[in-house]
Amino acid sequence: MSVTAEPDPASLIEAYFERGWTDGLPVVPPTEKSVAEMLASAGLRRDEILGEIRGRNTMVVAEKVAINAVLAGCRPEYMPVVAAAIRSLCHPDFAYHGPASSTGGSAMVLIVNGPIARRLGLNSGNNAFGQGWRPNATIGRAVRLTMMNAMQTRPGFLDRAVLGNPGKYSFCFAENEDDHPWEPLHVARGLRPDQSAVTLYASNSLYQVYNQLAAEPEPLLRCFADALSNLGLPNVKGFNQVLLVIAGEHAEVVRQSGWSRRQVQAFLIEHARRRVADLKRAARLPGEPTPADETTWRYFLEKPDDILIVCAGGRAGSWSACLPGWGNKWTNAVTTAIGEFP
Amino acid sequence: MLDGLRIGLVENTKFNSDKLLLRLADRLGRRHRMTVAGMVRKRSPSHEVDEAAIASLRKQSDFVVSGIGD
Numbered sequence: 001m002s003v004t005a006e007p008d009p010a011s012l013i014e015a016y017f018e019r020g021w022t023d024g025l026p027v028v029p030p031t032e033k034s035v036a037e038m039l040a041s042a043g044l045r046r047d048e049i050l051g052e053i054r055g056r057n058t059m060v061v062a063e064k065v066a067i068n069a070v071l072a073g074c075r076p077e078y079m080p081v082v083a084a085a086i087r088s089l090c091h092p093d094f095a096y097h098g099p100a101s102s103t104g105g106s107a108m109v110l111i112v113n114g115p116i117a118r119r120l121g122l123n124s125g126n127n128a129f130g131q132g133w134r135p136n137a138t139i140g141r142a143v144r145l146t147m148m149n150a151m152q153t154r155p156g157f158l159d160r161a162v163l164g165n166p167g168k169y170s171f172c173f174a175e176n177e178d179d180h181p182w183e184p185l186h187v188a189r190g191l192r193p194d195q196s197a198v199t200l201y202a203s204n205s206l207y208q209v210y211n212q213l214a215a216e217p218e219p220l221l222r223c224f225a226d227a228l229s230n231l232g233l234p235n236v237k238g239f240n241q242v243l244l245v246i247a248g249e250h251a252e253v254v255r256q257s258g259w260s261r262r263q264v265q266a267f268l269i270e271h272a273r274r275r276v277a278d279l280k281r282a283a284r285l286p287g288e289p290t291p292a293d294e295t296t297w298r299y300f301l302e303k304p305d306d307i308l309i310v311c312a313g314g315r316a317g318s319w320s321a322c323l324p325g326w327g328n329k330w331t332n333a334v335t336t337a338i339g340e341f342p
Numbered sequence: 343m344l345d346g347l348r349i350g351l352v353e354n355t356k357f358n359s360d361k362l363l364l365r366l367a368d369r370l371g372r373r374h375r376m377t378v379a380g381m382v383r384k385r386s387p388s389h390e391v392d393e394a395a396i397a398s399l400r401k402q403s404d405f406v407v408s409g410i411g412d
Contacts, residue, residue: 055390098388237357286357330386 021071021149023141023169030070038066041076042083043339050083051090055097056152060086064150065142071149072142078120078135080338081198082142085110088200088334089143089151099202099326100153104234105161106202106326108147109243110140110172111310113186114196116338117174124174126314128245129167129206129321140170165205176311179248181255185310188261189335196338201243201308202331203323204234211250212318217259218267220250225271227322229300231282235328239302242268243323243333247313250320265304272300308333344374350403351381352391354410363409379403 012029016022028034039046044062051060062083069082089096089108099106112122123133131137147153155161161168177184186197207227214220228242246254254264276296277289285298301307313319325331349370351363363381370376379402382395387410391399399406 095386095388097390098386102388327386327388330388 016071020154021145023144023148025169027071027145028073030067034070034076035063035066037076038069038074038079039063042066042079044079044083050086053090053096053151056158058151060090060146060150065146068145068149069138069142072145073134073138074142075134075138078139078142080196081110081112081116081120081135081139082146084198084336084338085139085143085200086146088198088336089147091334091336093332094200094202094334095331096151098330100147100151101158101160102326103160103162104204104326105159105164105168106204107165107167107171108140108143109167109201109203109323110143111185111199111201112139112172112174112196112338113177113184113199114191114338115194116196117177122172122174124176124312128173128176128312128314129171136172136174137170140172143172144168144170167203167206171203173312176251176313179251179255179315180311181246181251181259182261182309185308186335188309191335191337197335198338199308199333199335201241201323201333202326203243204326206321206323209320209322210318214250214253217254217257217264220253221264221267222271224320224322225268225273228268228272228324229274231274231278231284233300233324234326235300235324236279236284236298237328239300239306240327240329241306241308241325241331241333242301243308243310243325244268245310245312245321245323247311247317247320248315249318251311261309262304264309265307268307269299269301269304273297274300344370344376347374347376347404348379348402349376350379350399350406352395352399352406352408353381353383354387354408355384356387356410359409363407366407366409 013026016027046063048062120135122135153159175184209223211220211223276298277293279285280289349367353360367378
């Protein structure tokens with residue numbers, strides 16, 4: 001009788017560290033069975049191509065994504081979301097190379113909408129950006145591990161982030177569609193309410209915006225406009241996309257006011273601006289300030305649809321967030337419908 | 343061996359990328375009698391050089407320098 005010893009899980013985990021296949025946290029060692037279950041859950045063939053990054057001669061194959069989803073700790077039913085996120089990542093509009101490799105070190109923010117978010121138990125409420133929810137933590141992590149292990153995006157190689165940010169480990173949350181002043185993000189971007197979708201957005205950073213006194217949208221939105229036009233933002237040359245995440249009490253202020261999404265966007269376009277002289281004094285624009293620069297405004301936002309607005313977070317508290325986009329309009333958020341499989 | 347080569351330049355749209363490339367080309371010109379065959383501008387630093395520009399660079403130049411700027 002032959003006895004085959006099962007590999008020790010702890011030594012397998014160490015082996016993954018040694019090969020550089022982790023994000024610094026322990027991973028779940030994959031098996032043939034767990035990878036097959038992951039693929040089946042999303043109705044994917046092992047050799048199916050989920051996307052291509054042409055500038056890198058990189059094809060992203062479903063099996064590799066499934067392996068990384070197992071490594072990240074995903075349950076099989078999460079795989080349709082991971083696969084859709086990878087399709088977004090490879091979409092030409094996202095222009096992967098910049099947000100993935102830039103010194104700016106952007107997080108790949110995933111916003112999940114529709115029935116699948118509720119079915120999987122994705123958190124859209126208290127601590128929506130924080131720890132404690134397996135789908136939030138592992139779906140975002142699966143995308144980052146796929147970037148590292150299947151798309152050559154390793155720190156120090158084709159990931160050249162100066163600082164990076166903690167969202168590079170994982171940044172995935174669901175939109176709170178129940179307390180929304182308007183239609184949810186995926187509907188605003190052309191899908192039906194009964195569809196599920198993931199929107200991928202490259203964000204340099206996250207600013208929490210506090211305002212406990214505003215009872216109308218205008219003073220509240222001035223805080224957002226200020227955060228979206230600070231002197232250190234990378235977006236000086238172009239009209240970048242931005243993401244606003246409006247939480248409970250602030251969403252209530254907007255809802256009760258009757259302001260539309262378009263009104264909010266128009267207000268921010270008008271108020272997210274700096275004087276050219278300020279930008280020159282801060283050496284964000286070349287040259288010495290001229291008298292005319294003291295009264296000439298440089299606007300940071302241009303088109304309403306470049307201002308993505310979602311609702312998430314707890315109902316109590318006067319906090320929201322804005323997430324300035326990476327680059328200077330060199331990448332665009334991409335929304336991909338998520339296939340549902342029995 | 344380097345003398346007289348034709349340089350293709352790829353400008354990535356960042357601040358000073360064009361200046362950096364032209365200054366480099368000028369030095370190569372003075373040191374090795376190289377000439378600038380042409381400079382193409384990418385859609386953004388995040389995008390690859392488009393196919394038509396690659397074909398043009400391949401036809402006109404002996405080597406290509408891609409600058410980053412900032």
